[in-house]
Amino acid sequence: MPIRYEQGRAVFDAACTVEEAVPLTEWLEATPGSAVDLSRCTALHTALLQALLAANATLAVEPEDAFLRRWVAPLLGGAMVGRQT
Amino acid sequence: MNPLFEQFIIESRELLEAAGSALLRLEREPAEPGAVNDLFRALHTLKGATGLFDMPAFTRLVHAGEDALMAVRNGRLALTPDLADVLFRLLDQCAHWVDRLEAEEVMPEGADADSRRLEEALRTHLGEGGASGEATALDETFAWAGQLTGAERQALAAGLRPGVALTAVAYDPAPDCFFTGDDPLDFCRRIPDLLVLRIEPVGPWPDLASFDPYACALRFRALSAAPKSTVEAVFRTVPDQVRIASLPQEALPASLRAKPASPAPRAQGQTMAPASADPAALVPAILREQVRILSLGGSADEIATRRASVARVAGNILAALGRAGEHAALEAALAESEAAGDSGPLARHIAGLAEGVSAGASAPLRPAEAGPDGGAEAGTGSEGRAGRRALRVDPERMDRMMALVGEMVVAKSRLPHLARLAGETRGDGLAQGIREAYARIDGITGELQDAVLRLRMLPVSRVFDPLPRLVRELSRRLGKPVDLTLSGGETEADKDILDVLNEPLLHLVRNSLDHGIEPPERRQAAGKPETGTIRLAAFQDRDGVVIEIADDGAGIDADAVRRKAVDQRLIEPDRAAGLSDEQALQLIFLPGLSTSAQVSELSGRGVGMDAVRASVEQAGGRVEIASTPGQGTSIRLVLPLTMMITRVLVVETAGEPFGFPVTQVRAMRRVPLEEIRSLKHAESFVHEDSVLPLYRLRRLLNLPGDEGAGHRAESVLVAELGGQRVGLVVDGFRERTDVVLKPLTGVLSRLRGFAGTAVLGDGRLLLVVNLRELL
């Protein structure tokens, strides 16, 4: 399961595809002030990114993926916590 | 090679030859107007041809030559041997590019710089000076590259190699690009030597509730240190959505901040400029243009001719939108204009049409939404005129047609997969071609499905119509004066749905009169008007058709319902006591519970609320009830628009997809394990302050394995059945989708717990669950 939903937090794992867009949007809608953990996300579909941006979701844990960390993470506000690796 | 491209190579050689000989003649006889005209025309035609392909440097250079020749023709500029020299070099450069294009199909590296040098030379002759040189290359599309943030500048400085040009990318993905399998962010990930990437929303973000996750709302701006051709390769499947340009490094910091003050450079760097990007926007645009045409001056004859062509165009547009039925009104406006010799009435009519389509909801072009169809039987034949005759169609034929549409939906869904394969294995335009074909077939299938469904749609007034008579009779018999108001009768629903609605609606109205509305003297005592009110309203919402029946009667006493249910041993006393009033109200849906003290002559004929609920649920809908003692009761029937197509939420369990009608889904949740209580074998959890029973789909369906050890929370679907909510543990949630439900046949027909099967877009078989049968 590429995205796991925990209390107030969505945990992205591996390649997250467009299929997740609707459940993610619904979860975001139902979970104001939600945060995302992108640490293990290796690919984030545009549809998911725009849902996160539209919901103004904050980043709970930074992605390890270099592309996502450099270009996507700064778009998501919030206290960034680097993952201990 | 693409035949069009081949054609281009041949034609441009001819044009360059013609231009060359014209230039020779012009140099020999500068006074001969024919030569300059021939030369100008050759370049003009060449410019039009280059514009069809992505070769901005070529187009720009030809355009610059054309500008210079225009000046020569107007006598603003003399053809000096120097200028002729530059023009010859220009023609040589173009010929060189054509040779390279023939061999490699892409413009050679450095074409931008070559073009710019010659443009510069021409501009010197035109006396425009050289200052705006680089600025021309950077039309507004790339203006952002001149306004980089500090961090972006730093990144740029760190990544730049001396002497290497930068490549700028402006990528505006089509809103529907996800459907064709594009992932714009992934394209950007593949840009080599990426130095700057900006991801921006196209517009302000809407409310999440109205946010469409499947419509791409982001655009991308990027700078790369890789050569233009390499970057172009990444985007080769979306050439119409991206613009890529080479920027000389020296153009970056200084000159970019100083915006060109000199004569505004034309937007000539653009290629494949979307003259009118959105075909949907064309309708109001063309209609408005017709209004403008009618306002132009001229002789009476010219004006009458324009009216004729404008009226024909407007009529054609209506036909193209599937609104030929509105033709008569247009004809009338034209006749009025002809009679008065004044284009005003026609212009106003067309302006109204333009207004209508641009004000129309989300998709103004889809005829289904656009056409206010008078609600005639058997729908929207586009040849329809006022007073047309209804056509009776055998429902079975219609069902077969619908089934075929369903098959087509499934068949077409293989195309994106093929496009992906083609994209991976071959470099030509096949993938793009398949995507385009898919988009068209997808659109047509959607329209077709809609058109067939619409054939089956009838206005709700069909079931409302008998009610006033019924209410009048009952109200006299019971001695209770009542006002019945009906609204939304024009709301349309599938014929099958209306058939399902008929009986429950009669029952609910009878109930309201019999048990809801108090006798006049009691109403008076309660300070209410003697005449009671029953309101019926029909409307459409996200889930389907909603019918509301509200009265201002006595309401339902939740305590009485509790007592009754306990008396009739339908529920344990302590459980009844634990129910909130809202939950207690739901008990009236239990079989065998009748709330009125004595079975009345009118309502007590065995059709209880349980029967209402059962028939509504069978049609894939649900019933909601709300009541305030002393103030009245309101009951809502929520039904899908059609029974042919069911909107389902797909969940995954044990590796298989299962569908639930969305009308029954109330929520999707992740419930942490520690919040799941288990008592003996029964599990429960708290949802919105209520304790709900929790079932596991695997167990209900006897599927192997469990939901998997080690995770900390379960995916729980909260479903509602007759006012009772239950939780259902599934492995994961997937998309929502419309499916054509087929009844179970053959071996499958013995399975309990399924409403039917459907085929998903990826070809997998989906079993749609009938929860009531399972629990």
Added chain:
Amino acid sequence: MSETLVPVRVLVVDDAVTVRAYTRQVLTADGFAVEEAVNGIEGLERALAHPPDLLIVDINMVKMDGYTMLRVLRQEPSLRNVPAMMISTEAKDSDREQALLAGANWYFVKPVRPDALTAAARLLTGRLLVVPASGGDA
């Protein structure tokens, strides 16, 4: 149904071979029957001989330009109401107005995107317009 089995005929008048080929390719792929003429005079002759359902006319042509051609054509009773589209590289509003004055119903700036071209051709000829679904359904 307005989608007829008789193909809708479009006459493309342009002196640039590549542009004609492009227009033909795009419109034929969408089911239009395309005829070509290389200048205004030939365009007039063809239109008179067999009135098309739509004219697509370039402005700059040797031997009678697009404006002149449309003006003459609008005086013919059989051609006065044939929908006409002009296509040119000029984006100025004055050029657009010139085209409308000459008798055009619509004006496109080159190059025209294929989807815009077919959508406009369908609208101007009354062929059912089909738009790719853009709804939120998977």
